[in-house]
Amino acid sequence: MKTELFNEILNKVAEVTELDKESILHSNKEECTDARYILIQSLIRLGFTDTDMAALMGKSRQTICYMRNSYKKVDKWTLENDLQNIRKWVENKYLSSK
DSSP states (O other), rough: OOOHHHHHHHHHHHHHTOOOOOHHOOOOOHHOOOHHHHHHHHHHTTTHHHHHHHHHHTTTTTHHHHHHHHTTOOHHHHHHHHHHHHHHIIIIIIOOOO
């Protein structure tokens, strides 16, 4: 279940950011790192732990923890806009009571 949910969120982040999934997970380019942050924030809203995300993303738990905490004060319009779009989608699809 978590793997399918992870893949669905990753696909949505790739769609919104217009990046391919492999780049999101593995590239060190700034836009890919930003997309990884969006992915992590979206998964946190759905109850994923750092350990869950680390296993699914092929990263260490410490790396996930660092990424989760290091972007708190980022001031980029595109990052915030993409993050808000994904948050609304996640809330509508998974968190709203129907």
